[in-house]
Amino acid sequence: MSIALRGIGKQFGEFAAVKNIDLDVPTGALIALLGPSGCGKTTLLRIIAGLESPDEGHVLFDGRDATLWPIRDRNVGFVFQHYALFRHMSVFENVAFGLKVKPRRERPTAAEIRKKVHSLLELVQLDWAGERYPAQLSGGQRQRVALARALAVDPDVLLLDEPFGALDSQVRHELRRWLRRLHDELHFTSIFVTHDQQEAIEVADTIVVLNQGRIEQCGVPSEVYDLPTSAFVHRFLGQVNELPVILRDGRAFVGPIDISTAATLGTGAVNNIALIRPHEIEIGPEAAGWPATVIAVRVIGPIVRLELCAAGQPVNEPLEAEISRERYEGERFNVGQKVGLRFRRWQVYPTGGAAA
Amino acid sequence: MAAAEASQGRRARAGRLLLIVVALLFLGLFLALPLLVVFVQALAKGVSTYIVAISDPVAWSAIKLTLLVAAIAVPCNLVFGVAAAWAIAKFEFRGKSTLITLIDLPFAVSPVIAGLVFILLFGARGWFGPYLRLHHIHVIFAVPGIVLATIFVTFPFIARELIPVMQAQGKDDEETALSLGATGWQTFWRVTLPNIRWGLMYGVLLCNARAMGEFGAVSVVSGHVRGLTNTMPLHVEILYNEYNYAAAFAVASLLALLALLTLAGKSILEWRQPELRHAARHARDRTRREKT
Numbered sequence: 001m002s003i004a005l006r007g008i009g010k011q012f013g014e015f016a017a018v019k020n021i022d023l024d025v026p027t028g029a030l031i032a033l034l035g036p037s038g039c040g041k042t043t044l045l046r047i048i049a050g051l052e053s054p055d056e057g058h059v060l061f062d063g064r065d066a067t068l069w070p071i072r073d074r075n076v077g078f079v080f081q082h083y084a085l086f087r088h089m090s091v092f093e094n095v096a097f098g099l100k101v102k103p104r105r106e107r108p109t110a111a112e113i114r115k116k117v118h119s120l121l122e123l124v125q126l127d128w129a130g131e132r133y134p135a136q137l138s139g140g141q142r143q144r145v146a147l148a149r150a151l152a153v154d155p156d157v158l159l160l161d162e163p164f165g166a167l168d169s170q171v172r173h174e175l176r177r178w179l180r181r182l183h184d185e186l187h188f189t190s191i192f193v194t195h196d197q198q199e200a201i202e203v204a205d206t207i208v209v210l211n212q213g214r215i216e217q218c219g220v221p222s223e224v225y226d227l228p229t230s231a232f233v234h235r236f237l238g239q240v241n242e243l244p245v246i247l248r249d250g251r252a253f254v255g256p257i258d259i260s261t262a263a264t265l266g267t268g269a270v271n272n273i274a275l276i277r278p279h280e281i282e283i284g285p286e287a288a289g290w291p292a293t294v295i296a297v298r299v300i301g302p303i304v305r306l307e308l309c310a311a312g313q314p315v316n317e318p319l320e321a322e323i324s325r326e327r328y329e330g331e332r333f334n335v336g337q338k339v340g341l342r343f344r345r346w347q348v349y350p351t352g353g354a355a356a
Numbered sequence: 357m358a359a360a361e362a363s364q365g366r367r368a369r370a371g372r373l374l375l376i377v378v379a380l381l382f383l384g385l386f387l388a389l390p391l392l393v394v395f396v397q398a399l400a401k402g403v404s405t406y407i408v409a410i411s412d413p414v415a416w417s418a419i420k421l422t423l424l425v426a427a428i429a430v431p432c433n434l435v436f437g438v439a440a441a442w443a444i445a446k447f448e449f450r451g452k453s454t455l456i457t458l459i460d461l462p463f464a465v466s467p468v469i470a471g472l473v474f475i476l477l478f479g480a481r482g483w484f485g486p487y488l489r490l491h492h493i494h495v496i497f498a499v500p501g502i503v504l505a506t507i508f509v510t511f512p513f514i515a516r517e518l519i520p521v522m523q524a525q526g527k528d529d530e531e532t533a534l535s536l537g538a539t540g541w542q543t544f545w546r547v548t549l550p551n552i553r554w555g556l557m558y559g560v561l562l563c564n565a566r567a568m569g570e571f572g573a574v575s576v577v578s579g580h581v582r583g584l585t586n587t588m589p590l591h592v593e594i595l596y597n598e599y600n601y602a603a604a605f606a607v608a609s610l611l612a613l614l615a616l617l618t619l620a621g622k623s624i625l626e627w628r629q630p631e632l633r634h635a636a637r638h639a640r641d642r643t644r645r646e647k648t
Contacts, residue, residue: 051531071534078535084528088550098536101546146532153536 008057032204077150289340437514445522471576497579517559
């Protein structure tokens with residue numbers, strides 16, 4: 001089922017949670033709503049589910065206006081961050097719930113329910129746990145039960161509200177991959193909310209970045225990561241170094257480095273900043289770039305993060321650069337060592353505004 | 357150094373012991389001793405006097421009236437308590453804090469005043485007095501008045517018990533049930549009620565204990581008609597004022613016994629339900645998670 005949002009707005013008292021949102025989710029897509037807490041992503045998801053009603057705008061399901069449909073008529077599966085399993089029911093009863101509450105005419109027989117629940121529990125690799133109670137399961141297992149329960153009623157849309165937020169990183173990683181596989185097998189439309197950019201990049205086909213109730217950018221993960229249209233998106237999708245851009249003699253500089261391009265010069269604005277990701281900083285011999293001192297080295301698995309104090313920069317705002325473990329093994333940067341910096345890529349934004 | 361630590365440890369142990377002794381002494385003096393006195397006095401003139409006292413027809417009618425009043429008041433407050441707790445815990449609406457304050461009102465107001473309010477409303481010269489007289493409806497100095505006063509006084513018990521339980525559980529379970537296609541009614545019976553059942557039972561027990569034991573408000577509206585509008589607490593008072601101590605304490609011991617049974621019921625519920633401890637832990641985990 002395809003979903004379309006047209007001019008959705010919602011206020012909570014004085015606070016505008018979402019403002020004038022337009023979004024199209026094609027059938028079978030896996031979309032991430034990404035943003036910091038308070039950006040309106042959960043509100044938007046709850047509006048799609050029918051758990052909140054928008055103050056303005058329309059929700060379209062397959063082109064039909066579903067704005068006023070109650071949640072139980074929308075045929076959506078909803079998965080909460082804290083699982084919301086019914087704790088007085090066994091795992092089997094939890095998954096069977098949606099089938100057992102159907103009106104008598106549509107309700108499958110007890111044998112059919114048993115068969116369906118068992119096949120779902122197999123799908124989530126918990127067929128051994130049917131008689132257990134939620135309290136006896138780990139967080140990751142509980143969330144898989146919640147997913148099986150949501151899938152039991154054959155939803156057209158699966159909505160997940162920070163589904164992996166309460167899990168530790170190992171389990172989270174595993175479940176992300178598993179959700180992606182499940183989505184590819186079953187072809188429902190999925191929308192999930194997350195504040196974790198890595199999760200969004202790993203799982204989703206399309207990322208919708210939200211900020212202060214508005215859509216900041218929408219696109220495939222690589223596009224949003226590599227070509228952010230605003231400083232906000234650039235900052236939110238990974239580590240960045242922020243440096244002021246200085247205009248001198250009709251050219252643009254960051255420190256001593258000339259970053260003049262048509263784009264950086266074109267605006268003519270005075271207060272620009274350049275955003276540079278840690279892996280976009282090139283480290284070479286001192287003479288070959290912006291002189292800097294290594295002030296910290298941290299090995300993080302396959303990468304090595306260096307903190308660098310560039311000449312003319314305040315000491316308490318060091319730059320972060322990342323190099324590969326292999327290169328580090330070969331060259332051995334030490335604390336106190338003098339190096340020279342260059343930038344492989346950068347992007348310039350006016351302070352507090354859109355891309356230049 | 358080691359000696360200092362040892363003396364500190366001794367002092368901590370002594371402090372703990374002192375606290376326990378003080379608490380036990382206090383409990384014994386103010387709770388256990390009076391309760392014991394009731395039973396001793398009741399049986400002071402022998403078992404036969406005791407049996408005569410509680411099998412007296414007037415005493416019996418008081419017992420029956422007390423049970424009847426509790427049987428009406430508790431279900432009324434059960435329905436109201438669940439509805440109010442649901443509204444307060446799961447919805448945002450204007451006047452919510454006023455509602456919470458109103459629920460607490462019976463705790464704050466003296467029961468005597470509660471009784472007087474009903475006299476002012478339904479008494480012969482009260483607001484609705486002429487209308488009631490015209491239609492031959494007796495509220496004050498009759499059973500309906502006693503029921504009304506009891507409902508008023510026991511109003512907060514169930515709601516107060518349920519509000520924190522429901523607030524701790526949040527709305528996720530109900531929203532999940534609705535998203536799975538359950539109707540509101542199915543959601544209430546299959547999800548909400550099982551989630552609150554222990555809190556609910558506890559509230560019912562407390563409400564029942566108070567409904568049976570209420571004196572002040574009931575005394576004002578009852579009129580003390582022997583065999584008709586006397587509840588057990590009122591009957592005890594009458595017997596006592598007539599210097600019939602043995603009978604007074606005999607009926608009092610029955611009331612105390614009902615109270616003890618209620619408390620025992622509550623303990624059994626808690627003891628038999630590891631789920632209760634579990635639920636408490638769950639609620640704690642949840643608040644901790646929300647804090648981080």
